[in-house]
Amino acid sequence: MSGVEGLVALVTGANGGIGGAIASTLGCRGATVAFGVRRDASSARRVIEELTKEGHRGDHDIFTADVSDPGEATQLVESVVARYGRLDVVVNNAGITRDGLLVRMSDEDWEAVIDTNLTGAFNVMRAAARPMMKQRSGSIVNVSSVVGLVGNAGQANYAAAKAGLIGLTKSVGRELASRNVRVNAVAPGFIETSMTAALPQSAREAALGTIAMRRFGSPQDVAVAVAFLASPDSAYITGQVLVVDGGMTFA
Numbered sequence: 260m261s262g263v264e265g266l267v268a269l270v271t272g273a274n275g276g277i278g279g280a281i282a283s284t285l286g287c288r289g290a291t292v293a294f295g296v297r298r299d300a301s302s303a304r305r306v307i308e309e310l311t312k313e314g315h316r317g318d319h320d321i322f323t324a325d326v327s328d329p330g331e332a333t334q335l336v337e338s339v340v341a342r343y344g345r346l347d348v349v350v351n352n353a354g355i356t357r358d359g360l361l362v363r364m365s366d367e368d369w370e371a372v373i374d375t376n377l378t379g380a381f382n383v384m385r386a387a388a389r390p391m392m393k394q395r396s397g398s399i400v401n402v403s404s405v406v407g408l409v410g411n412a413g414q415a416n417y418a419a420a421k422a423g424l425i426g427l428t429k430s431v432g433r434e435l436a437s438r439n440v441r442v443n444a445v446a447p448g449f450i451e452t453s454m455t456a457a458l459p460q461s462a463r464e465a466a467l468g469t470i471a472m473r474r475f476g477s478p479q480d481v482a483v484a485v486a487f488l489a490s491p492d493s494a495y496i497t498g499q500v501l502v503v504d505g506g507m508t509f510a
């Protein structure tokens with residue numbers, strides 16, 4: 260057995276661009292994937308159909324929860340453990356943006372982004388830590404952003420949440436390391452998903468000009484980095500932030 264084969268992995272935001280690619284990659288490599296979705300599960304369902312068609316026969320299923328709600332996040336983890344009897348990998352990928360300059364940012368836009376991108380990951384990690392500690396193994400991968408490392412005008416809420424997620428990753432990594440539970444983060448740059456498709460052409464061109472490799476990233480570029488951190492191939496790596504940005508920040 261190598262990589263993530265045979266592991267049980269929960270991916271939040273698995274109905275989205277990056278989350279779908281992560282779930283698909285883990286499934287293709289032999290993991291059983293619990294697709295965490297907030298409401299709409301249509302594209303998660305499509306990914307499961309593709310995995311099944313291609314003969315990747317993990318017992319994949321969809322689990323609905325709003326991760327920003329502590330009760331729902333706890334229930335999500337408990338349902339996955341009840342269903343599969345263990346939990347080896349958690350990928351905290353669910354996230355939103357509510358962009359705006361600081362002076363015009365509403366309380367609602369600040370809170371929504373912190374509640375989903377930071378508190379959501381905290382809620383899921385707190386629930387997942389117990390079964391993982393009991394198993395004496397586990398890997399948690401948090402999807403942060405380069406914006407959490409270098410900031411971005413118009414994204415104070417998002418940058419604060421993603422920077423907070425890095426602090427959370429390192430602190431919980433220290434807490435759980437002795438139980439063989441690893442906690443790492445990936446920090447993607449500009450990745451082509453619905454989140455970035457909404458940006459005006461001028462903003463896309465400006466962003467492209469900052470990327471040394473002169474191309475935007477794909478969800479798959481992020482997924483393979485997550486799969487590495489999820490798997491025992493990274494058994495001696497914890498508390499790290501793996502930047503996946505094609506040379507945008509050199510952070």
Ligand code: NAD
Nearest residue numbers: 272274275276277297325326353354404447449450452454
């Ligand atoms: P996306 O909008 O396609 O996916 C986000 C997913 O999160 C969606 O499926 C959405 O339903 C889910 N979600 C949102 N709020 C939720 C909640 N409260 N509970 C449960 N699920 C919830 O966007 P994406 O680009 O695939 O983003 C995935 C992650 O990658 C996010 O955390 C995002 O911040 C991060 N990221 C994206 C980029 C990029 O350029 N696209 C760059 C860096 C980091």
